[in-house]
Amino acid sequence: MIIGLDVGGTHTDIVLVGESGLERKIKVPTDTSALFQTVLTGIEKITANIPSEKIKHAVLSTTLTTNAIVRDKLSPAAMIVSGGPGIDPEAFRTNEHYFTVSGSIDHSGKEIKPIDENQIEEIARRLKSEGIRHVGVVGKFSARNPDHELEIEKILAPYFDKIFLGHRISGHLNFPRRIATTFLNASVYPIHKEFFEAVKSTLKQKGISIPIYILKADGGTMHFDASIDFPGQSVLSGPSASVMGSVAFAPEDKETIVMDIGGTTTDMAVLINQVPLLSPLGIEIGKYKTLIRALNSYSIGMGGDSVVRIEGDSLKIGPDRIGPAMAYGGPVPTPTDALFVLDKTDDVNGDKNKSINGLTPIAEKLGITVEEAAFEIFDLACQDILTHARKMIERINSKPVYTIKEVLTGYQLKPRHIMVLGGPASYFAEHMEQISEFTVQRVPQWSVANAIGAALSRTTCEVTLFADTQKGVAMAPGESFSKPVKSNFTKKDAMELGYDLLRQKALQTGADIDDLDLDVLEDLEFNMVRGFRLTGKNIRVKLQVKPGLIHNYKMITDKIAAM
Amino acid sequence: MLSAKHKTGLVFFPAFDWAISPTHPEREERLLYTQDQVFEEGLLDIEGIIEYKANVVNIKDVQRVHFCAPDEKTVMTESHFISAGGAKTIADAVMNKNIEKGFALVRPPGHHAMRIVHGGRGFCNVNNEAIMIEYLRSAYNVDRVAIIDTDCHHGDGTQDIYWHDPDTMFISLHQDGRTLYPGSGFPEELGGPMAAGSTLNVPLPPYTSEEGFLYVIRELVLPILDEFKPDIIINSAGQDNHFTDPLTNMHFSAQGYADLTSLLKPDIAVLEGGYSIEGALPYVNVGIILAMAGVDYSNVKEPGYDHSQLRQSTQITQVIEKTCDTVMSNWNARELIRMRMKGNKKFDKRRRSVMYDTDGFYEHQNETIRICSDCSGVLKIDSTSDIGQHILAVHVPRKACRACREQGFEWYDSASERNYDMIILQNRVDDTYQIRKKP
Numbered sequence A: 001m002i003i004g005l006d007v008g009g010t011h012t013d014i015v016l017v018g019e020s021g022l023e024r025k026i027k028v029p030t031d032t033s034a035l036f037q038t039v040l041t042g043i044e045k046i047t048a049n050i051p052s053e054k055i056k057h058a059v060l061s062t063t064l065t066t067n068a069i070v071r072d073k074l075s076p077a078a079m080i081v082s083g084g085p086g087i088d089p090e091a092f093r094t095n096e097h098y099f100t101v102s103g104s105i106d107h108s109g110k111e112i113k114p115i116d117e118n119q120i121e122e123i124a125r126r127l128k129s130e131g132i133r134h135v136g137v138v139g140k141f142s143a144r145n146p147d148h149e150l151e152i153e154k155i156l157a158p159y160f161d162k163i164f165l166g167h168r169i170s171g172h173l174n175f176p177r178r179i180a181t182t183f184l185n186a187s188v189y190p191i192h193k194e195f196f197e198a199v200k201s202t203l204k205q206k207g208i209s210i211p212i213y214i215l216k217a218d219g220g221t222m223h224f225d226a227s228i229d230f231p232g233q234s235v236l237s238g239p240s241a242s243v244m245g246s247v248a249f250a251p252e253d254k255e256t257i258v259m260d261i262g263g264t265t266t267d268m269a270v271l272i273n274q275v276p277l278l279s280p281l282g283i284e285i286g287k288y289k290t291l292i293r294a295l296n297s298y299s300i301g302m303g304g305d306s307v308v309r310i311e312g313d314s315l316k317i318g319p320d321r322i323g324p325a326m327a328y329g330g331p332v333p334t335p336t337d338a339l340f341v342l343d344k345t346d347d348v349n350g351d352k353n354k355s356i357n358g359l360t361p362i363a364e365k366l367g368i369t370v371e372e373a374a375f376e377i378f379d380l381a382c383q384d385i386l387t388h389a390r391k392m393i394e395r396i397n398s399k400p401v402y403t404i405k406e407v408l409t410g411y412q413l414k415p416r417h418i419m420v421l422g423g424p425a426s427y428f429a430e431h432m433e434q435i436s437e438f439t440v441q442r443v444p445q446w447s448v449a450n451a452i453g454a455a456l457s458r459t460t461c462e463v464t465l466f467a468d469t470q471k472g473v474a475m476a477p478g479e480s481f482s483k484p485v486k487s488n489f490t491k492k493d494a495m496e497l498g499y500d501l502l503r504q505k506a507l508q509t510g511a512d513i514d515d516l517d518l519d520v521l522e523d524l525e526f527n528m529v530r531g532f533r534l535t536g537k538n539i540r541v542k543l544q545v546k547p548g549l550i551h552n553y554k555m556i557t558d559k560i561a562a563m
Numbered sequence B: 001m002l003s004a005k006h007k008t009g010l011v012f013f014p015a016f017d018w019a020i021s022p023t024h025p026e027r028e029e030r031l032l033y034t035q036d037q038v039f040e041e042g043l044l045d046i047e048g049i050i051e052y053k054a055n056v057v058n059i060k061d062v063q064r065v066h067f068c069a070p071d072e073k074t075v076m077t078e079s080h081f082i083s084a085g086g087a088k089t090i091a092d093a094v095m096n097k098n099i100e101k102g103f104a105l106v107r108p109p110g111h112h113a114m115r116i117v118h119g120g121r122g123f124c125n126v127n128n129e130a131i132m133i134e135y136l137r138s139a140y141n142v143d144r145v146a147i148i149d150t151d152c153h154h155g156d157g158t159q160d161i162y163w164h165d166p167d168t169m170f171i172s173l174h175q176d177g178r179t180l181y182p183g184s185g186f187p188e189e190l191g192g193p194m195a196a197g198s199t200l201n202v203p204l205p206p207y208t209s210e211e212g213f214l215y216v217i218r219e220l221v222l223p224i225l226d227e228f229k230p231d232i233i234i235n236s237a238g239q240d241n242h243f244t245d246p247l248t249n250m251h252f253s254a255q256g257y258a259d260l261t262s263l264l265k266p267d268i269a270v271l272e273g274g275y276s277i278e279g280a281l282p283y284v285n286v287g288i289i290l291a292m293a294g295v296d297y298s299n300v301k302e303p304g305y306d307h308s309q310l311r312q313s314t315q316i317t318q319v320i321e322k323t324c325d326t327v328m329s330n331w332n333a334r335e336l337i338r339m340r341m342k343g344n345k346k347f348d349k350r351r352r353s354v355m356y357d358t359d360g361f362y363e364h365q366n367e368t369i370r371i372c373s374d375c376s377g378v379l380k381i382d383s384t385s386d387i388g389q390h391i392l393a394v395h396v397p398r399k400a401c402r403a404c405r406e407q408g409f410e411w412y413d414s415a416s417e418r419n420y421d422m423i424i425l426q427n428r429v430d431d432t433y434q435i436r437k438k439p
Ligand SMILES: [Zn+2]
Pocket: B151, B152, B153, B238, B240, B272, B273, B274
């Protein structure tokens, strides 16, 4: 059996899945000031009377690091950045303790200017005296040649508890994002570490010894021990939990839009034949654009609690939320109130009369009955969501491509199927199907689909490898790998090497050997010509373990679907 | 956070799967390191810099500019359709005001492609800028256009296409044609009888550096543009003036290109040549993009750049100053020159041969233009290529007067199919393209 736990803003969902499908599901209130306690309570409750050897592992999706970033409650960390020529790295300053140092490497990985050891030493001493214990180091083009970052690390090592190096964080070329990502890793590291060590040791004290995984923003998992070096990966795992909880029930041979209709927002993502689409670079969170691998998700300010108002003489919904629906004592009318008026809700806690009172002024202004106004609000909410879904698809389809082949055979998404989860999902599903070209389906067990998604997701990771046969080297700096190669080294050799590294990395970060569903993200090979002569090959390979579900998920999800 | 002063669009189409031949300068690898640099600098994350996906041009877009023999599909590869399409994409975004400025970083280049196309010359098959401009004219009613060609090679293709068009100001800065392909682009090349002065050529001595280029822009190009009052300014942004370029002999730099761009303030830039793919292009392109967007580029420097080493001699400065004086006085005397060229003639004729170096053959042209005081004059070209095609191309210009239109139709109708493989009427008044072929 596997535990899936998803911490939400108000409550935390915990499920236990196993041979008989959804074995248990519970909700506990989230105490944001004591997340640790919430998680522990959840695990204790869900495992009550079950011996821990029956539990294979637990996957946690928490808001711990996300909240720290969004609420600007990051632990003090320092950044040491070497840029060289180009845009002044000062433009990418992340925090107070941010130092631009000398040293520069060009796009080919060649050193243009060495680092200045004394300068680093001096900064290290100063930071130490100021009590800084965690530091990030990023050089421009460190993903091509990590030497400067490694040299700086060596100088810093005696002064700090933990050092994060840009080239280990991502193989993508994007210096500003590498800076932001490394900074976030260094800044959330202490809370991440403290939290998980507390969870582990408390569980151990209570005699519950189960391996713990975290869910990542890319819909994959990672063993907790491995996450210590990449704590930023746990950011924004919430939306991916819901998407992963829908995967098993999506059509195997179709493109599907997954919509999580919440109170404040509706989050959307895309599945292609049950495989979630990844964002090209990484998530954006708060003011940070990062290289943290993530599902391509799209969030709009439209949910059950969005404000309904009249602008000019037409209805407008969102994008803001002021409070809960009036049915629950909120201050302004919302789409949820419209559902109450239309009797499209099974919630007995709300007060339909309050909703009617709330919608009356709107109905009067529009010169229609309250029921008619309620229907218009409901209809508009569905229309708005569909419009944004179409826009999202258009945006994905207009992503630039760089080869003739891609232009000519350009794969264009044309999803005709939607899956919805969230409170008003079933009512929205029915109406959206009526007014659109989509078939619309509700995700089974949608109220805990997020926790089910966490439980069933497999371990994912990515490897970037490049080779320059003119220089005679193949490198994967993210994996601390480098090896001499001969001039007859080919892309095929590079792929084999990359797959080896990927398998190793996946297993090290907690993957099950049966879950290694490998995939090519990029494979490019260029003739290098210098002085009209072929002098070598430039090969670039990016490989991943695809986000998806663990190998025996079907046995579980078939039962869930049949419930 | 960095943000662009001018909202700037970018089409990046490196054609990673297209080359003229494996070791040709125009090969897959050409923009690889530029992409690395653009990505690593994070330019696409700058607020106000937007990347667009290149669209493809259609045959009709090509037929507004070119006469392709035997047809478009034969002389163009897919890559040409996309490269020109990239320029068109940027033009649309500028005209729809989605962006203020745009840069089509596309390959293959186009500025050596002339009106008649039998094949490839100077790595170019069709003219990306001209296809974009004529599209702008037909879709958005743009009238006056200025093209400033800052590629190191003379933009002889663009010059040829706009030779007779007084509404298109073409100014080319390039390494002196006596020292470099294609061997043309001298100050006395001024355009045809109805358009003289709207073509201007500024040959620069080898080893011209930042000072020289910026002098020409400041002292010559900008004042002329002020007078010409274009609706839109296009920069044919070749990057082979760089001091590391393997095909040329100039001393220009990334800083210089960025400075030139901020002085010229083009609405649209389109990449042309530039073959120092590691040492120059990554930095020059970053410099141009930042300059267009109005973001500080003062720290963009290529390895090995040393301003003091690249200074031009006083002798070069003097040559450039003198050339600028000549060009300026030609510009000022343009009306007089036009009158003199027209004389009392009814038609003006010229014969010439065009070399297709990329594909290795010659084309021979007999050109006739009707001297007209009401429009830019209808044009016909009798063209034969060494590889077989013999065509008659009739071009009725965009603002053709009635008499010129009728002359054009008469030329088209009366030509005998027995004498030509194809007789083509490119009618820009009605935006049509008609072909008669040997039965
Ligand atoms: Zn050139």
